[in-house]
Amino acid sequence: MTEPWPAPRAHHPVDAVVSLPGSKSLTNRALVLGALADGPSVVRRPLRSRDTTLMVGALRGLGAGIDDSSDGEWTVTPGALSGDATVDCGLAGTVMRFVPPVAGLSTGTVSFDGDPHMRLRPVGEILGALRTLGVDVVGDALPFAVRGTGAVRGGTVVVDASASSQFVSALLLAGARYDEGVDLRHDGPPVPSLPHVEMTVAMLREHGVEVDAPTPGGDANRWRVAPGPVHAVDRVIEPDLSNAAPFLALAAVSGGSITVRDWPRETTQAGDALREILTTMGCEVAFVDEGLRVTGSGTLAGIDIDLHDVGELTPAVAALCALAEAPSHLRGIGHIRGHETDRLAALATELTGLGSIVTEHADGLDIEPAPLHGGVWHTYADHRMAHAGVILGAAVEDVLVEDVATTGKTFPEFAALWAGLVSG
Template sequence: MTAPLEDPWPAPRARGPIDSVITLPGSKSLTNRALVLAALADGPSVVRRALRSRDSLLMAGALTALGAVVDTSGDDWAVTPAAFDRDASIDVGLAGTVMRFVPPVAALGTGLVSFDGDPHMRQRPIGVILDALRAVGVTVEGDALPFRLHARGSVPGGVVTVDASSSSQFVSALLLAGARYDAGIDVRHDGKPLPSLPHVEMTVEMLREHGVGVDDAEPNRWVVAPGPIKAVDHVIEPDLSNAAPFLALAAVSGGRVTVRDWPTRTTQAGDALRGLLAQMGCDVSFTTDGLTVTGTGELSGIDADLHDVGELTPVVAALCALATSPSHLRGIGHIRGHETDRLAALASELTALGADVTEHADGLSLRPATLHGGTFHTYADHRMAHAGVVVGAAVDGVRVENVTTTSKTFIDFAPFWASLF
């Protein structure tokens, strides 16, 4: 059994260039979508190289509670669909994908299904999905965690208008289950620009791989035709967003880090790291092993709209705090509704370590400053922990509070990180 980590955890300091080739766990976004589609499919299938993390195990547990069989004993997870014919209690933990993706699935069964999670999850937006389910014929009690829905064996489906400007997961959630609704589903987004659009594109591509008809020709509208969801085996790509701190380590240490098996084509938002790190002065290239980032030890600031890739903001902000010229990160007001208010948290924690940060309604401005040690709080947010260890790699005396929150998407992240120094 792994010994408990010191808390706050002393982040390792890079004393020279880090040179490493690493293999990352699978993508959470791909794993959890694949699990949902497998549970709704017309036969058994396998999710290969599934991410083993708290979020993905919570998704497997939720689908199992509804009646599917999900074998998580090996690296490849076999999923056998079954009738969702029972009452169930779903623990969403801190997983937004479980809280938002599972209710539209549960509505296809029969029984009373209750949802709850970690205390902090009761603050995260969910009302959009619950109202959308009511609009397509589902009976729901409550407007936030904890809530319950009464599943009656089918969902009428049809047209539903949502304001998904706070999370693209609201759209993905309805699309994933929509093919199994009597009339399919016609989702129309009405609000500010949809954030994290690559995640919706990921959902659409995976649905099409399962033989589901999806019409997304009209902006802000997705029409899923009713019909079966074909059983398909998936091989999960490495989690490219989880690559952020490791590639950042090359940047801050003037070293070289290669992430194995980086796909040359992907719908993952983390692929944007290639362009962002190049803008900051790194050399970024595909090699025979994967993607290699080589840093110079000096970082240039950037002006970047991260609206579509908001999950990268914490690590990018950490790099900007260490840059030699000013930065402005824009278009990310929606990340105030992520695991924590990430804009406020980043401004607070980076400022506490000496950074010059201004918080805006939809972003952050950062100017060159000399950073110092101190405790970096994570707010039970794995991406905040990633930001903390990146700063710690460049600054003496940084201690990261609750670094184990990284288990959400990367079990044993801290020991793995420390092994690179």
């Protein structure tokens, strides 16, 4: 345990240009596809963080060769997927959900476990689906084991992916290597975070995989991956746009201007929704030569928004709403109760602890304007909760963020970069 971190207060408009590490979502998908490919792949500008290090360790355990000796370029060489292995999932949902479908192709027993809280995160739908597709799985939650036989039959499977879009992505990523591919149907409330599924589909197609995905007017709940090779692809990883949320929020709360370098003009990342959200809340948002620039006025408008597809942005948006001049309503995010922590309950508790007026609903939060004060902001080992805490600390004196190091999950240098920016 360490002492809570004094979140620096922004006493002046912060003007800066920042470079962010690569996307965790893109990096871990690229690693999985590289391990399943028909030749070596190069991943440039990958994210090196706890989640991606855990993915590297998991895929190495299954037999893939990954040379991550360079920060700027990793080479992934497919292996035999043979032998017994133990996978540490940590708190990485992508490891817990993306690796078991790959483990089904191995010829050994692969055991999975993770941090204590990871045992509470949903994975049963994936394990049940793998059984339907012909994989021998022992257990229905962490810890569990996959007994691979070197091949997976595949075929048709029905899942309820309303708790996590990763249930869909996990089966699609490995599906081309199954004898019959995968014909996946979702049966349940709408799938959250659909941009992440669209990211998976786009990357599979770049690897030459035939994918049928929902189109306007078609079946919105069916994805099909045809059996066939996964071709090797060299790719450059985009900056992590969700990790941009606290930095762009800093422009909003300080009345300054932050430019995030290399923001893509077109992307499947959920974080791209920040452009519209911040515009609605009163910021000026524009593409410039260096990337994306957000300029704040020093005041924030309230917002009424459905964040169902971009739930990972909720903590940062909720922090901004607590600083806004009018009430805000965040909806469609009941599924984030199953993220690194129950984010709705955590946000309601911590915002209330700093003086905010918050009403927690089954699928969202109502946040009313109120004077805020300092105090300890608990992170619940959740990097997005830490982001929310530092945003509030930039506008409110004496906010102490407990376990700011949890940001190392996706951004190891976060605290140092943040302190340097805010303190000038």
